[in-house]
Structures are given as structure tokens and as C-alpha cells.
Amino acid sequence: MATQFVIDGLKAEIEGKEILKGINLEIKGGEIHAIMGPNGTGKSTLASALMGHPKYEVTAGSASLNGEDLLEMEVDERARAGLFLAMQYPSEIPGVTNSDFLRSAINARREEGNEISLIKFIRQMEGKMKELEMNPEFAHRYLNEGFSGGEKKRNEILQMLLLDPKIVVLDEIDSGLDIDALRIVANGVNAMRSEERGFLIITHYQRLLNYITPDFVHVMMQGRIVKSGGPELAQRLENEGYDWVKEELGITDETVGQA
Amino acid sequence: MSTQLTTPTDRGSAETLARGKGEPEWLVALRGEAAELAGTLPWPKPEKVRIERWNLTAVGGYETPASASSLGDLPADVQELIAEGTENLLVQHNSGVVWKQLSAELAAKGVIFTDLETACKEHGDLVQQYLFQAVKKDEDKLTALHAALWNGGVFVYVPKNVEVELPLQAVLFNDKAEATFAPHVLIVADSNSRVSYVDTVVSDKGSINGEFVHPSVVEVFVKPGALVRFGSVHSLGEKGVDLTLRRAIVENDGRVEWVIGDLNDGHTLSDTKSIMQGQGSTSEVKVISVGKNAQQMSLTTQAVHFGKSSDSNMITRAVMKDSASAIINGITKIEHGATKANGVQTEKVLMLSPKARGDANPILLIDEDDVTAGHAASVGQVNPEQVYYLMSRGISRQDAERLIIYGFLAPVVSEISVEAVRTQLQRLLERKLEG
Numbered sequence: 001m002a003t004q005f006v007i008d009g010l011k012a013e014i015e016g017k018e019i020l021k022g023i024n025l026e027i028k029g030g031e032i033h034a035i036m037g038p039n040g041t042g043k044s045t046l047a048s049a050l051m052g053h054p055k056y057e058v059t060a061g062s063a064s065l066n067g068e069d070l071l072e073m074e075v076d077e078r079a080r081a082g083l084f085l086a087m088q089y090p091s092e093i094p095g096v097t098n099s100d101f102l103r104s105a106i107n108a109r110r111e112e113g114n115e116i117s118l119i120k121f122i123r124q125m126e127g128k129m130k131e132l133e134m135n136p137e138f139a140h141r142y143l144n145e146g147f148s149g150g151e152k153k154r155n156e157i158l159q160m161l162l163l164d165p166k167i168v169v170l171d172e173i174d175s176g177l178d179i180d181a182l183r184i185v186a187n188g189v190n191a192m193r194s195e196e197r198g199f200l201i202i203t204h205y206q207r208l209l210n211y212i213t214p215d216f217v218h219v220m221m222q223g224r225i226v227k228s229g230g231p232e233l234a235q236r237l238e239n240e241g242y243d244w245v246k247e248e249l250g251i252t253d254e255t256v257g258q259a
Numbered sequence: 260m261s262t263q264l265t266t267p268t269d270r271g272s273a274e275t276l277a278r279g280k281g282e283p284e285w286l287v288a289l290r291g292e293a294a295e296l297a298g299t300l301p302w303p304k305p306e307k308v309r310i311e312r313w314n315l316t317a318v319g320g321y322e323t324p325a326s327a328s329s330l331g332d333l334p335a336d337v338q339e340l341i342a343e344g345t346e347n348l349l350v351q352h353n354s355g356v357v358w359k360q361l362s363a364e365l366a367a368k369g370v371i372f373t374d375l376e377t378a379c380k381e382h383g384d385l386v387q388q389y390l391f392q393a394v395k396k397d398e399d400k401l402t403a404l405h406a407a408l409w410n411g412g413v414f415v416y417v418p419k420n421v422e423v424e425l426p427l428q429a430v431l432f433n434d435k436a437e438a439t440f441a442p443h444v445l446i447v448a449d450s451n452s453r454v455s456y457v458d459t460v461v462s463d464k465g466s467i468n469g470e471f472v473h474p475s476v477v478e479v480f481v482k483p484g485a486l487v488r489f490g491s492v493h494s495l496g497e498k499g500v501d502l503t504l505r506r507a508i509v510e511n512d513g514r515v516e517w518v519i520g521d522l523n524d525g526h527t528l529s530d531t532k533s534i535m536q537g538q539g540s541t542s543e544v545k546v547i548s549v550g551k552n553a554q555q556m557s558l559t560t561q562a563v564h565f566g567k568s569s570d571s572n573m574i575t576r577a578v579m580k581d582s583a584s585a586i587i588n589g590i591t592k593i594e595h596g597a598t599k600a601n602g603v604q605t606e607k608v609l610m611l612s613p614k615a616r617g618d619a620n621p622i623l624l625i626d627e628d629d630v631t632a633g634h635a636a637s638v639g640q641v642n643p644e645q646v647y648y649l650m651s652r653g654i655s656r657q658d659a660e661r662l663i664i665y666g667f668l669a670p671v672v673s674e675i676s677v678e679a680v681r682t683q684l685q686r687l688l689e690r691k692l693e694g
């Protein structure tokens with residue numbers, strides 16, 4: 001079945017404050033959607049609510065992946081159902097090596113007794129690390145501990161490559177990346193493009209979209225998608241900023257604070 | 260409350276026992292004096308833990324050891340601990356040593372690795388220079404009682420400039436609560452020598468029923484330029500009380516490294532101290548512990564700086580479950596004159612139950628201006644952000660928490676140099692964390 005990801009009327013709050021005010025979005029396998037929008041407009045909240053971050057409470061709406069209700073699932077079940085979120089601020093986990101973590105994540109998708117062999121795992125991991133031009137020592141470092149901003153992002157992409165998700169959400173994967181790393185990460189994403197996989201890319205910059213051409217671009221303000229278009233929309237935002245969108249909508253403050 | 264004898268031994272019986280074992284006169288006298296002291300001195304008073312409420316007097320009686328004729332005679336649990344193919348091994352069973360071997364190569368270099376009782380007879384002059392010099396018999400009732408009763412034990416001597424590459428290993432185990440089990444470990448590393456020593460102190464939990472006390476002392480002497488790596492894992496049974504004092508005296512440019520796993524099932528007093536006597540002397544202490552059920556623990560690490568430019572680092576990490584409680588003390592003391600000394604310490608406690616207790620008490624006592632010192636202490640729960648991150652990759656909540664807990668302990672576990680002991684430590688951790 002071709003991948004189909006549907007978000008319908010999604011509302012979410014944090015500590016009693018409503019941040020998402022009804023998000024509608026449909027992503028099919030093979031499509032790349034970009035979400036842009038000023039700071040504090042709910043982009044990361046959308047990503048976290050989809051993944052099931054414990055601090056966010058979904059108050060209305062639904063999200064389904066290939067007909068399965070994601071919001072009914074625990075965080076780990078959503079991941080195993082095929083959702084992957086490259087986080088804006090990945091956690092550091094001292095004492096857990098990157099390779100032990102990756103192997104646990106792969107084995108979580110396999111039956112007990114059918115774990116990936118160590119040799120096969122190492123071969124896969126090293127292959128993907130090479131594609132991302134990561135120093136092999138990162139396999140033995142503790143997960144994200146002391147990683148630079150860019151190294152953390154590259155490590156998120158490594159996980160994406162190894163876990164073979166159906167829906168990939170990238171939250172500011174380009175922030176903190178130098179120019180070479182941006183190209184490497186974009187190549188990683190492009191290599192993953194397929195009819196079975198959909199992408200939702202949250203970014204502030206056209207730069208990333210020069211490498212990864214989106215099919216659709218959405219603008220988020222005040223916890224809603226307020227405008228959608230094709231790649232030319234991103235280009236216009238890059239050139240002109242958000243004022244014209246606000247004007248069109250009659251908004252002065254775009255953040256979720258004042259609805 | 261059980262009624263307690265004030266002192267479980269006296270001068271007469273301590274001397275008689277020592278003579279009966281054919282111990283040299285100096286040792287007989289030492290034991291007699293110690294027994295007398297034990298009658299008058301008070302128990303140690305660690306911070307916030309009332310050890311007098313523990314059964315401290317169940318020291319049992321001396322049990323003549325029966326030598327093992329082969330390693331195959333030892334219980335399976337003990338055999339599992341032994342590094343494969345090791346030629347340098349000592350095993351104590353209850354009150355005495357039942358197995359010891361030292362490679363011909365090390366013996367030829369002048370290395371001594373034998374039980375302390377034998378060493379007192381065969382190397383009396385050497386042993387007397389050090390025995391009860393780092394830990395004095397008259398400090399308190401514990402040291403006195405131990406001095407009166409200690410048995411079996413380990414003596415390591417490494418001559419000047421000799422490097423012992425493979426770790427020397429000891430397994431000290433008991434399987435009978437009525438038998439006195441009080442090993443004393445004495446390590447002397449002469450100038451510019453190097454040695455690693457690893458031991459495991461365990462109860463054969465299937466066969467031990469009654470209450471017992473394990474009063475034990477470790478003394479390490481690090482001569483100028485020498486390096487001693489000391490690793491120890493304790494896993495005594497639920498009815499045992501472990502009272503263990505470890506102390507090192509480190510001379511100029513010497514270094515001691517302690518890695519301790521306090522994984523007993525019963526009450527535990529563990530105090531590990533490095534005294535940096537010499538200029539440029541250094542010490543590192545790493546301790547991990549897991550508390551379970553209603554276990555009470557007092558875990559202390561100490562660094563005392565006398566030497567100029569001496570350096571110490573202490574780390575304690577404990578995971579507390581159920582209604583277990585641990586008071587964790589880190590004491591860095593820098594004496595006047597120890598200029599350019601540096602002492603840092605970290606105590607971290609991970610609480611897995613609302614009924615558990617974990618106190619981290621960092622203490623810096625500094626009598627010199629020209630020094631650097633630091634401490635960090637934290638008591639917390641498993642971080643929900645970390646659990647979320649791992650789960651977002653498909654890992655179940657249970658596995659995510661496991662990874663985080665093991666990760667918390669990993670910096671110490673990975674330091675154990677003998678693979679058999681490290682594997683055993685992992686197994687003990689799993690048993691305590693998951694059982």
C-alpha cells in the first residue's frame with residue numbers, strides 16, 4: 001500500500017496553553033512537504049505532538065498513517081509504525097554508546113530471537129556513516145553527548161537512514177550545519193526519496209530547499225497552516241520575508257501567544 | 260531488636276586462636292591488644308546512618324579451611340568468576356584461603372602473591388612494616404575487631420621496577436554464616452612498579468542462611484612512581500553486613516586507581532580513602548552501587564592531600580530502588596602546604612522509586628590557598644526527555660529506561676579490567692536492577 005499520512009484538525013496544548021489550533025495536512029508516499037514560518041508559531045509543537053512527546057496534549061483532531069490511528073499509540077509504537085522525527089534539539093544520553101543505541105532501535109523492529117547479527121549491524125552502520133562522512137569514532141561515543149550542533153544533526157540523519165521510516169519529519173535539520181554538511185545531509189535525504197516514503201521538512205531557509213526540492217510548501221502562523229503553495233512560495237519568503245503573508249491575512253503578531 | 264554482645268571476642272580467645280594457627284608472636288600480641296581495644300572503642304559513626312542498629316556482632320567462629328585440590332572443587336558460581344587460564348589466583352572460602360597460585364615468571368621476578376596469614380609467617384619482616392599502618396587497629400571498634408579476627412586475606416608485594424601486566428585475581432567467598440569471614444588485603448607496590456589487582460567478595464547465596472558480618476580491610480602502599488589499580492566487586496547475601504575500609508598511602512608521583520562495585524544485598528558500610536602523601540601523587544576512585552529492598556548503605560570516598568601538586572578525582576554513582584537508602588559522602592581534604600593540589604569529586608544518585616532515599620554529601624575541607632577543587636552532586640530520576648528520545652526510535656519504555664540506567668553506571672563498569680569480573684558485574688547489576 002502506498003504511504004498515506006493524514007493530519008486532520010489537530011489541536012494540541014502544552015501546560016494548558018493551546019499551541020496548535022487545527023492543523024490539516026495530507027502527505028502521500030513520494031511527496032516532500034516543507035513547513036516554514038516565523039519563530040514560535042508551532043512548527044516544533046506539531047512535530048512533537050505527532051511523535052507523542054509527553055508534555056503535549058492533543059485536544060482534538062486525528063493523525064493516521066496508512067489508516068492506523070497514531071494518536072492512540074505510545075511513542076515507541078508510532079516509531080515502529082513508521083514515523084521518524086529528526087528533532088530540533090536531540091537529547092544527550094550519557095553512558096549509552098551510539099552503536100548500542102542504534103542496534104537497540106533496529107532490534108526493536110525485529111522479532112525476539114531474530115535480532116540483527118552484530119557483523120551485519122556494524123556493516124550497515126559503518127556504510128551509512130561513510131555516506132554521511134561521519135568519523136567512525138562516533139559509533140563508540142555516548143549518544144549525542146558532547147556532539148556539536150552539526151554532529152547531532154548528522155547523527156539524526158544516520159538514524160533515519162538505518163531505521164527506514166515511512167514518514168520522516170525533519171525539524172530544522174539544517175540549523176547548525178556547515179555548507180558541506182548541508183549538502184551531505186541533503187544527499188542522505190534525497191537518497192531516501194521513494195514512492196513509499198513521505199517527508200515533512202521544517203526549515204527557516206531556502207538554502208536546504210535548493211538541495212531538496214519540495215512538492216509543497218506550507219506557511220505556519222499562530223498554530224495554523226495559513227498558506228500553501230509550491231516551491232516558488234519558499235523562494236518568495238526567502239526574498240520578501242513574512243510581512244506580505246501577514247498583511248494578506250491581517251495579522252500583526254504571528255506567534256501563537258495572541259490568537 | 261536482637262540483643263547484642265558488646266564485643267564478640269576477647270584477648271584470651273583471640274590469642275589462643277592465633278597461637279593455634281601457629282602465627283608468629285608479634286601477630287599473636289597484635290591480635291590480643293586489638294581484641295582488648297575492641298572491648299572499649301566505639302563503633303564508627305558514619306553520617307546519617309545508624310550502623311549500631313545493624314547486627315554488627317555476628318562475626319561467627321573460625322573455621323579451619325580445607326584446601327581445594329582443584330578449581331573444579333569450588334562452587335560453580337565461584338568458578339565462573341575466574342579469568343580463563345589465569346595463573347595468578349587466590350581463593351578464600353570462609354575463614355581461610357583454599358587455593359593460590361602465582362606464575363613462575365612473576366615469582367622469578369620477586370613478586371609475592373599469597374594469603375596474608377602465610378605472608379605473616381614467611382615474610383614477617385616485610386609484612387610488619389605495613390600491616391595496620393594505613394588503617395590503624397585502634398581507630399574504632401571496627402578496626403580493632405578486624406585486627407583481632409582477620410583471617411585468610413591477600414598479600415601482594417611487587418618489587419622495585421617490576422611491572423605486572425596481567426591482573427592478579429582473588430575470589431573471597433563465604434557459604435556459612437557461622438564461620439568468621441574477615442579477609443585483610445595488603446598490597447605493597449615498591450618504587451616504579453605497576454600492578455593490577457581485582458577481587459570479588461561474594462556469598463554463595465543458595466547455602467547461606469544466618470546473619471553474618473564481613474569486617475574487612477584493604478591497605479595499599481604505593482611507593483614513589485608506582486601504580487596500583489585496584490578493582491573490587493562485593494556481592495554478599497541479604498543477611499550479611501559488609502563493613503569494608505579501604506585505604507591507600509601514595510608517595511611521590513605514585514598513583515592509585517580504585518574501581519569499586521558495592522552490590523551487596525545487605526547493609527553496607529564502604530569507605531575508600533586515598534592519602535596522597537607524596538608530591539605529585541594522584542588518585543582516582545570510582546564507585547557504583549545499586550540499592551534494593553530495605554537495604555541501607557553508607558558509601559564514602561575520601562581524598563586527603565598532603566603532597567604538593569597532588570591530584571584526586573572521585574566518582575560515586577548509585578541507583579536506588581524500592582525503599583533502599585544510601586548516604587553518599589565525598590570528602591576532599593587538602594592539608595596546609597599541599598600547594599597546587601587539585602581535588603574533584605562527583606556523586607550522582609538515580610532514584611527509581613519514590614520510597615528510596617539517596618543523599619549526596621560533597622565535603623571540601625581546604626587548609627591551603629593555592630589549590631583547585633571542585634564538586635558536583637545530584638539526585639534525580641530517570642529523565643523523561645531521554646526516555647522520549649529513545650522511544651521515538653522505536654525502543655520500548657522498559658528498554659529505554661534500562662539503557663539509561665546502565666548508561667548511568669557505564670563509566671565505572673567499563674573500567675573493570677578483568678573480563679570475567681566485568682561480565683560478572685554486569686550479571687550482578689542485571690540481577691539487582693531487574694530481579
Ligand SMILES: Nc1ncnc2c1ncn2[C@@H]1O[C@H](COP(=O)(O)OP(=O)(O)OP(=O)(O)O)[C@@H](O)[C@H]1O
Nearest residue numbers: 014015017019038039040041042043044045046256
Ligand atoms: N512549556 C511551555 N510553556 C508555555 N509555552 C510553551 C512551552 N513550550 C513551548 N511553548 C510555546 O509554544 C509556542 C510554539 O513553540 P514551537 O517550539 O512549536 O515554535 P517553532 O515554530 O518551532 O519555533 P522555532 O522556529 O523558533 O523553532 C512558542 O510560543 C513557545 O514559547
Ligand SMILES: [Mg+2]
Nearest residue numbers: 043044045088
Ligand atoms: Mg522549532
